[in-house]
Amino acid sequence: xxxxxxxxxxxxxxxxxxxxxxxxxxxxxxxxxxxxxxxxxxxxxxxxxxxxxxxxxxxxxxxxxxxxxxxxxxxxxxxxxxxxxxxxxxxxxxxxxxxxxxxxxxxxxxxxxxxxxxxxxxxxxxxxxxxxxxxxxxxxxxxxxxxxxxxxxxxxxxxxxxxxxxxxxxxxxxxxxxxxxxxxxxxxxxxxxxxxxxxxxxxxxxxxxxxxxxxxxxxxxxxxxxxxxxxxxxxxxxxxxxxxxxxxxxxxxxxxxxxxxxxxxxxxxxxxxxxxxxxxxxxxxxxxxxxxxxxxxxxxxxxxxxxxxxxxxxxxxxxxxxxxxxxxxxxxxxxxxxxxxxxxxxxxxxxxxxxxxxxx
Amino acid sequence: xxxxxxxxxxxxxxxxxxxxxxxxxxxxxxxxxxxxxxxxxxxxxxxxxxxxxxxxxxxxxxxxxxxxxxxxxxxxxxxxxxxxxxxxxxxxxxxxxxxxxxxxxxxxxxxxxxxxxxxxxxxxxxxxxxxxxxxxxxxxxxxxxxxxxxxxxxxxxxxxxxxxxxxxxxxxxxxxxxxxxxxxxxxxxxxxxxxxxxxxxxxxxxxxxxxxxxxxxxxxxxxxxxxxxxxxxxxxxxxxxxxxxxxxxxxxxxxxxxxxxxxxxxxxxxxxxxxxxxxxxxxxxxxxxxxxxxxxxxxxxxxxxx
Numbered sequence: 198x199x200x201x202x203x204x205x206x207x208x209x210x211x212x213x214x215x216x217x218x219x220x221x222x223x224x225x226x227x228x229x230x231x232x233x234x235x236x237x238x239x240x241x242x243x244x245x246x247x248x249x250x251x252x253x254x255x256x257x258x259x260x261x262x263x264x265x266x267x268x269x270x271x272x273x274x275x276x277x278x279x280x281x282x283x284x285x286x287x288x289x290x291x292x293x294x295x296x297x298x299x300x301x302x303x304x305x306x307x308x309x310x311x312x313x314x315x316x317x318x319x320x321x322x323x324x325x326x327x328x329x330x331x332x333x334x335x336x337x338x339x340x341x342x343x344x345x346x347x348x349x350x351x352x353x354x355x356x357x358x359x360x361x362x363x364x365x366x367x368x369x370x371x372x373x374x375x376x377x378x379x380x381x382x383x384x385x386x387x388x389x390x391x392x393x394x395x396x397x398x399x400x401x402x403x404x405x406x407x408x409x410x411x412x413x414x415x416x417x418x419x420x421x422x423x424x425x426x427x428x429x430x431x432x433x434x435x436x437x438x439x440x441x442x443x444x445x446x447x448x449x450x451x452x453x454x455x456x457x458x459x460x461x462x463x464x465x466x467x468x469x470x471x472x473x474x475x476x477x478x479x480x481x482x483x484x485x486x487x488x489x490x491x492x493x494x495x496x497x498x499x500x501x502x503x504x505x506x507x508x509x510x511x512x513x514x515x516x517x518x519x520x521x522x523x524x525x526x527x528x529x530x531x532x533x534x535x536x537x538x539x540x541x542x543x544x545x546x547x548x549x550x551x552x553x554x555x556x557x
Numbered sequence: 558x559x560x561x562x563x564x565x566x567x568x569x570x571x572x573x574x575x576x577x578x579x580x581x582x583x584x585x586x587x588x589x590x591x592x593x594x595x596x597x598x599x600x601x602x603x604x605x606x607x608x609x610x611x612x613x614x615x616x617x618x619x620x621x622x623x624x625x626x627x628x629x630x631x632x633x634x635x636x637x638x639x640x641x642x643x644x645x646x647x648x649x650x651x652x653x654x655x656x657x658x659x660x661x662x663x664x665x666x667x668x669x670x671x672x673x674x675x676x677x678x679x680x681x682x683x684x685x686x687x688x689x690x691x692x693x694x695x696x697x698x699x700x701x702x703x704x705x706x707x708x709x710x711x712x713x714x715x716x717x718x719x720x721x722x723x724x725x726x727x728x729x730x731x732x733x734x735x736x737x738x739x740x741x742x743x744x745x746x747x748x749x750x751x752x753x754x755x756x757x758x759x760x761x762x763x764x765x766x767x768x769x770x771x772x773x774x775x776x777x778x779x780x781x782x783x784x785x786x787x788x789x790x791x792x793x794x795x796x797x798x799x800x801x802x803x804x805x806x807x808x809x810x811x812x813x814x815x816x817x818x819x820x821x822x823x824x825x826x827x828x829x830x831x832x833x834x835x836x837x838x839x840x841x842x843x844x845x846x847x848x849x850x851x852x853x854x855x856x857x858x859x860x861x862x863x
Contacts, residue, residue, distance in 0.1 A: 201646075201860070203860065234666075285650055287654060333838075337838070337841075337842055337845075341842050341845050342845045343838075343841050343842050343845040344788075344791065344841065344845065346597065346650070347784060347787060347788045347791070347837070347838075347841060348838050348841060350781070350784050351781070351784065351785075351788075351834040351835075351837050351838050352834070352838070353781075354780070354781045354831070354834045355831045355834050355835060358827040358828070358830050358831045359827065359831070361827045362825055362827035362828065365827075366825070483658060486654055486658070487655075487658065490651060523665075523666060523669055524665075525662055525663075525665035525666035525669065525776075526662075526666055527662075528658075528661065528662030528665060528666070529659065529662035529663050529666055530662075531658070531662065532655060532658045532659030532660075532661075532662045532663070533659065535651075535654075535655040535658060535659070536637065536641070536655050536659060539641050539645065539647035539648070539651055539652055539655060540640070540641055540645045540647065542645070542647060543644075543645040543646060543647070546646065547646065
């Protein structure tokens with residue numbers, strides 16, 4: 198008889214191994230999925246995971262890794278703080294959009310002035326935009342006890358509608374021949390989040406993501422607030438006795454994740470994407486949830502997981518053009534990864550025992 | 558702007574159509590939550606139900622068969638959630654989210670060749686005298702069979718939860734799983750059955766959108782209805798009839814909003830389209846003060862270690 202026995206303490210080894218096991222399982226089942234779609238499975242997996250890094254055109258794809266990975270890491274770091282304390286912000290996509298709108302709006306307000314202070318103002322506006330959008334569920338939660346999961350998610354749809362509204366109205370390019378979408382920030386030097394070193398994909402968003410990783414690491418391991426976050430997640434009752442103020446924690450975690458998501462949106466709109474348009478957002482806010490879990494809610498883990506997710510995005514694009522693999526297949530692939538991760542996590546907290554239970 | 562073009566009778570009739578997917582999904586989730594499980598994957602199960610039902614209806618030519626397929630697909634997806642939360646003891650919030658993310662991708666993959674296809678139409682029932690009555694006829698007696706099924710399901714769930722032994726056991730499991738286990742009820746098995754029921758209902762609701770309400774397939778077409786259904790369960794304080802009321806309220810907001818768009822009101826389209834989501838938030842805020850009716854074990858996993 199096979200039984201599950203709860204481990205006295207979560208296994209550290211399994212905790213580190215599950216993401217790897219999950220990735221392997223996803224490769225196997227993803228391969229089966231691709232085979233079912235009539236694509237060569239091994240070739241598809243190789244295209245997704247190998248081609249961007251070491252393939253013939255890797256000189257082009259490697260910088261993309263930073264471009265796609267930075268927003269994912271930035272958002273996921275913020276989310277992980279809340280997730281650790283049982284505060285579920287799943288509306289990062291909305292905060293990302295609002296950050297982008299505020300950041301781009303602040304920049305465009307100065308057009309065509311060229312000045313050194315414009316970009317820093319945009320950064321602050323982007324962070325504030327995301328922060329303010331996340332404060333809505335935070336304040337509703339602390340004041341009225343409203344469920345932050347539902348409110349933050351509803352606000353994603355509101356933000357998407359707002360995005361459509363500004364790209365057709367307020368921020369529409371007056372010289373755009375009537376097409377929806379703002380002016381291209383790439384053509385506006387003071388507001389352009391350009392590559393810091395040409396050809397590397399390194400832009401200010403990547404720098405911000407790295408700073409966020411270090412910041413989160415220090416916060417969680419060396420700071421009282423971080424300790425409170427961990428305590429609330431692992432032992433809510435103990436946290437209550439220790440005098441942790443839950444309302445402050447909610448405001449901090451949601452605000453932080455909102456600001457980081459807003460920053461990600463702002464760096465994206467002023468750099469790689471260039472303009473506010475109706476379909477500006479591509480779901481980074483949701484993929485970042487997978488990144489956060491895949492990285493075990495640990496800053497360094499998230500950095501690695503963000504890289505891996507970016508790889509599947511880029512590899513997915515290559516597989517789309519080389520093998521005609523549908524874009525949705527990659528989405529399924531990413532979803533599968535989270536499934537396997539959650540399933541294999543069983544082994545962290547339980548051990549599988551064979552035989553009859555011993556009588557105590 | 559021409560508000561006189563809005564016909565109140567048609568408005569109420571279409572309100573009921575708009576409310577049905579919400580109602581189906583919310584009733585399913587209500588049962589799941591009554592058993593003490595929080596499944597945030599409603600949106601994912603709905604969208605997979607939407608495409609599974611749509612594809613089956615198009616291939617077989619029978620919308621009814623489509624609805625069966627949708628219920629099956631929704632339940633099949635919920636099995637994954639059941640495995641994760643009931644056997645692998647995974648966090649319910651994370652598992653539900655993964656179900657939604659996975660379902661959105663899966664539905665997009667399944668639906669590629671169905672974009673722009675017209676599904677077979679589901680006929681409205683026609684009762685000789687009643688359906689021809691003015692005003693009352695089109696509102697009460699001129700709908701498709703699934704809409705009535707939704708109302709009947711609400712009544713059935715209400716009766717089962719309130720008066721049957723099965724409902725009592727389900728509620729006991731949701732209120733205190735330790736006690737239910739001690740009494741010898743199979744907590745895990747009951748919860749799995751509830752999850753499957755919820756999945757089937759969400760699948761039906763999704764197919765209602767793709768086969769009757771729209772009727773067409775587009776990627777991500779559920780557009781948050783699954784999430785509104787989750788909010789609806791809170792709104793209803795876990796009571797079936799209040800879920801019906803809530804569904805009609807939200808259906809009403811959606812329909813009025815669409816009618817105002819068509820009538821060309823001076824409010825921009827985007828702001829009207831935001832309104833159902835904003836109203837959901839407002840309602841949640843008003844009702845969140847009272848949490849006393851929530852099942853006590855909601856969201857907590859059970860593992861029989863002793």
